[in-house]
Amino acid sequence: MSQDNSILCALDIKDNNMRNVSVKDATIKNRGVIKHIKIVSADLTYKLYRCPQCGLNALVKNGKRKTNARLASFNGIEYHLVLNKQRYICKNCGSTCGAHSDLLIKNHTMTKQVQNRIFDMARESFTLTSIAKIIGVSVNTVSRILYDNIKLPNRCNVLPExxxxxxxxxxxxxxxxxxxxxxxxxxxxxxxxxxxxxxxxxxxxxxxxxxxxxxxxxxxxxxxxxxxxxxxxxxxxxxxxDRFHIVQLCSRALDQVRISCLKKISDKHSSLYKALKSNWRLYHLPEADVDDKKVKYIFGINEYTTTQNVIDIAIDRLPIFKNRQIL
The missing domain is CATH 3.30.420.10 (Ribonuclease H-like superfamily/Ribonuclease H)
Incomplete structure (x- = not known):
């Protein structure tokens, strides 16, 4: 495998029309912040004879044009692609055209690699700010790539029941x-x-x-x-x-009663206080999850007992809390 192909393969660039590929370190200053980046230089050229305008085989090479695009990073460092694209001119009609790569997006400095990486991270529920920081682009760029081509309809076709x-x-x-x-x-x-x-x-x-x-x-x-x-x-x-909000409302009401009972207990070292203070989650368990047979070590109370016994400590001694627990 040639050196060009090795570099292209490492950068996941599937374009055999790139020649003279090289990579070098560089330093840029962006908004007062100095960044260390990698610059990938290459020539994009291939044989082209037929003019896209007149259709005759009258194209000849007409110099090169340098373009700068962004590649996706695989190690946290920004990769910039400096591409010398071959230009062509038609001897018959005088129109010009240039070499094109599927890696590039027309009229964009972002390559399809960067675009695909942004879509992949968005599917994983990364925020716009996180995506921009990891990729090394602005938040506006991420937002533009994700949402520019999405048009929300003014209304749906049929309202569901x-x-x-x-x-x-x-x-x-x-x-x-x-x-x-x-x-x-x-x-x-x-x-x-x-x-x-x-x-x-x-x-x-x-x-x-x-x-x-x-x-x-x-x-x-x-x-x-x-x-x-x-x-x-x-x-x-x-x-x-929504049942979630109903359960949430009941849980908050139960906690308010539990906290009010805690404030009335003078002995902060009693088993009742510890049961309400350290093991409050047990009082939110569904009835099916309350174990009354398996004995295990309960932290806070610091003894071996069942989950049901811990709950009974507060229910048996606090009638108001027992009534709220039943509700």
């Missing part, structure tokens, strides 16, 4: 409204504002009354604003509170 409403924190801490199909989990709507007025106007302006009347259920959290929005947009829909 069961919807889910929620919001999430997006760019610059702004909350974005999202609606998905409750059965398929496919994205239905994405509105860059969670205000009730904006959400209501969006659905009313984009969907007819008959389409909105066909919606049967809408699952939401405990946000009271969404309840009014749902009644306004979907007259026939029933509101379903």
């Amino acid at each position: 069961n919807l889910c409403f929620d919001e999430f924190r997006s760019v610059n801490g702004i909350f974005t409204f999202i609606a998905i199909d409750a059965q398929t989990h496919h994205l239905i709507e994405l509105i860059h504002d969670r205000l009730s007025k904006t959400v209501t106007e969006h659905f009313i302006n984009n969907y007819s009354l008959s389409e909105r009347q066909a919606v049967k259920t809408v699952s939401i959290d405990l946000n009271a604003n969404y309840q009014m929005v749902v009644h306004r947009i979907f007259p026939n829909a029933q509101i379903i509170v």
Whole structure:
């Protein structure tokens, strides 16, 4: 294997038209930060005779043009590709053209390697900032590659009968409204504002009354604003509170009672205090996961006993906590 092919193979460049490949170290200054990079130099040339404009075999070589592109990094160091691309001129019509490689993207300084690496990291749920830092590009570049060719539709073709409403924190801490199909989990709507007025106007302006009347259920959290929005947009829909938020609300209520009981216990070294303080997670276990037979060492209480016995310490001695635990 020649030296050119060895370098191309190591850099995962599958283009046999590159010649005179060499790699050298270099230092650049970007926004006041000095970076040590690798520069890969190569010539891109191949035989080309037929003119793409007039179709005659009248092309001759007409010098070279230097281009700079980014390669994907495999060891944390930036790799810049300096490519001398062969130019051609037609003796018949006078038009010019140049050599092209599948590695490059037209009118871009990013190669397909970098683009594919960004897509791969995005699938692994890396943030835009993390991708930009690892790849060595700006956040705007990552965002442009990921989202420029994606056009969100103004509306879906058919509203599903069961919807889910929620919001999430997006760019610059702004909350974005999202609606998905409750059965398929496919994205239905994405509105860059969670205000009730904006959400209501969006659905009313984009969907007819008959389409909105066909919606049967809408699952939401405990946000009271969404309840009014749902009644306004979907007259026939029933509101379903997400079970996660119901369980979360019950868990918080149980913790409030537990903490209030803790504050009333004067002996901080008692088994009751330790059971409520150190082993609070046991009181959130499902009933099926509570073991009343297997004896094991319980930290905090510092003795061998069962999980059920630890729970019974608080339930038997605190009636108010027992009532909340049953609820």
